[in-house]
Amino acid sequence: MSSQENQAIYARRMHKVQEHIDQHLDQALELGTLAEVAHFSSFHFHRLFAAWTGETFGDYLRRRRLEMAALRLIAQPGASILDVALSVGFGSAEAFARAFKGRFGCTATEWRRGQSDNWASQLAAIRNKETVQKSNPGQALGKQDQESGADLADHENSPQSFMEIPMKVKVIERAPVKIAYLRYIGPYGQPISEFWHKIVSPWMETNDLFGKPRYGISHDDPGITSADKCRYDACVEVPAGFVASGPCFTTVIPGGSYAAARYFGTGSDIGDSWTHLLRDWLPASGMQLDARPCFEYYPIDGRYDAETGAFECDICIPIVPL
Template sequence: MKSTPLSNTHAVEYAQRMNKVLDYIDQHLDTPLDLPTLAEVAYFSAFHFHRVFLAWVGETLGDYMWRRRLEIAAVHLAANAQATILEIALTVGFGSSEAFARAFKRRFGCTPSAWRAGTPQRWADELASTRLRHVNSNLNQRHSKPDQAAAPGTSEDTGLNNLEFKMDMKVKKLPAVRVAYMRYTGPYGAGVNRFWMENFVPWCLANGLDGVGCYGIGLDDPGVTAAAKCRYDACVEVPANFVAKSPAGIADLPGGLYAVGDFVGTVPDISVAWTELLRNWLPSSGMQADARPCFEYYPPNAKYDPRTGVLECQICLPVRSL
């Protein structure tokens, strides 16, 4: 019998249910995760859930959890120099440092200790690559539009020096926030910007949520996770009784201590700022990053210039004392 394609409404519903499962996995990596429990989270039959997961995510449930455990571990190894390899292994659900080391080498081609030792060079390479793309992009734009070349001193005159990390970071206790969110999957950068403009902002306007604080949450590290599998949540603050209309879902952004810095720049500049924050500020701060999500906060009065792409936001890194 020929199968009937999912309607758009059903496809969105499936996406929302699968997103709940993926979020639940990330929040419980340090505990045993079995198929019946995850099927219940998604409101699927345990009998069919494995095949539904494979069809939707493109990986078996076991392969996906294995990948996520190791990718989260790679992020912690880079950002938390004070944590031991065993502590990180236990945090992501491995029972011993030996089993963790074998799995990590299979995924990344090196031992956890070698990955940690190579972090400064990886971050330096990432910064150099991002800055080179930024400069080439500006040059290409100016060559293609000579009549629009920016004069020295204007907001478009963004040379390498302007990409240095200069934010004044302050550690603050932020409250938990209830948000409505829409999820984008794919390469960060221009794709995320289009998602905001073409999908998220129109949804907010249609639901009376203009002039409200918004959040951008990169759920994956593009230096670790393949670009096509990177996930990003565009979020808007909502009251406790708000009922999200499809295709949005509801989530709670955890409160607690965050390192917060005011950012002004373009989308490519945000990547540089995050790398500089982790490479330069965090090691000398007396703090370490924890497992809560990093995010960008866009206050209601945050400015955005569609002509130059320059925007304002606050970069927020979850931290705790050493």
Template sequence: MPTSTDTPGASRAEYGRRINRVLDYIDRHLDTPLELAQLADVANFSRFHFHRIFAAWMGETVGDYARRRRLEVAAFRLSCGTGGTVLDIALGTGFGSGEAFARAFKLKFGCTPSAWRQGTPERLAQQAAALGARKFTMHSNLDQVLGKPDQAHGRGPGEDDGSHPAQGANSMEVQVIDLPAVRVAYQRRIGPYGPGIGAFWRDTMAPWMQSHGLMEQPCYGVGLDDPVLTPADKCRYDACVVVPDSFQAGGQAAIAALPGGRYAVARFKGQPAAIADAWMTLTRDWLPSSGLQCDERPCFERFDAVSALDPASGEFSCDICIPVRAL
């Protein structure tokens, strides 16, 4: 009898799920030594061949990936003003000493960890102008992204023609509330944020959701990396849909939990092209004056697949959610 991985597409999906388990495991254990044999077991790959498989799939070795993630997470923690010392952050991301951390950090980012922390306000101001290229925007016509398979589609996600005025960014009300954790099925895309994300929803996620009767469930778009820190071709994005406890993922999808807790939540309603401005307003203007700061849980956009886009006005509605904690 044929198995679920008898076809090339199913086999590749299985490889993707296993590699994703390793990526998630590494992120959860950056402060501990990572052994190849242990990671191979997480992926259920041969210990002898795992290193070669990982490098071929990811375009970098396990060691290079872990080192990059440790430095990216350290840079994020320094920027967030976590209150820890540079040594605390070094040890918390798996470096054996402050000296080793400082050398590796300067080699990657061109400055010392202390200088990076001190330069955060200026760096954020410079980055705000380019926020439209960052992870937070899905852009484009969500009726086409999550529409019916037989529905003809026009412009692809991120291919907005620029004719829409930026609306909604400055009129949003922000609530700081507790959100519950949610169980989701997700498919992951690795590559540059932007137009490819919308195409991923339309061509990959939406057909899978429809085939499993999930089109009425809430959706989440989760950018796991900051493209200011992470090379564009290494950025991870999860297209997620809420599933019940009894749901068993299959095919390309895997199951995960989005963490609950305190979030700043702003309801966005406007032309899709304006959502980047909305994220910029929240992160540049609202957050610094709120008495709060981001923590290390992921930011996301939450929306309903069926009603996110008003076909008459072209307006897109979603909740922009930023995980926060006290300064």
């Protein structure tokens, strides 16, 4: 077996582990259990996981629990802080409070009262600085302080834009679908468009996957998770007998109830649409998120404007009653 094939096997196994973690954050997750999910020995799994993710298992699990809690604190304002803590696997409010403040620098109550916007602004400033450094490293250092202030101001004003987005939301039932996907890790936005164009499209052509429904799964909220750890899966619906080949992976998007909002645009404001759905519509809906992933659904007959690059998709979030 070639080195490339071995790497693909390791990646598939680790993706299964990450998927299992996200689906069971409210439960005790033992190292031995996850080693079984990955089909590795318990003795070697911890070292393999750390080498593959860049984080120890304990650090990764703590980060995912806190990031999901941060999202639920905003999306479910009626839920008590203790309920949110328990929903992501913390055994007590005290343990959660210590961990949350250590991660985000504020209490859960302060996060709900507006500190989440400050955190998102800091992440946006970091992303913008990194973009400038890559595109024009000579000017990056000289503009650093100026840009930091400008980015913070712009982000503080940005919530007004998504508050005004006209968005019709429908609650729909979706059947489970098998997908094949390629994973991108890094900042959301334009890099994801480039990923679809340069990497995913050639792979779809090689595997005769054009003309099938597509999905984009954003596993992380870029307003909470640092850009270097944001995961995005570019997915194509495949038949039950499809066998993964090359660098792709397969999984199933679970069925059930989803809130779906139709989006049409160039993608420049799709982040605002996501924010509106998660932080405005959901808290007022009487619903809450569960462990299924959020995704964008690109129907076969979706509109596309070749002149402007505008496209159509449904933004979907999994929901269950409070």
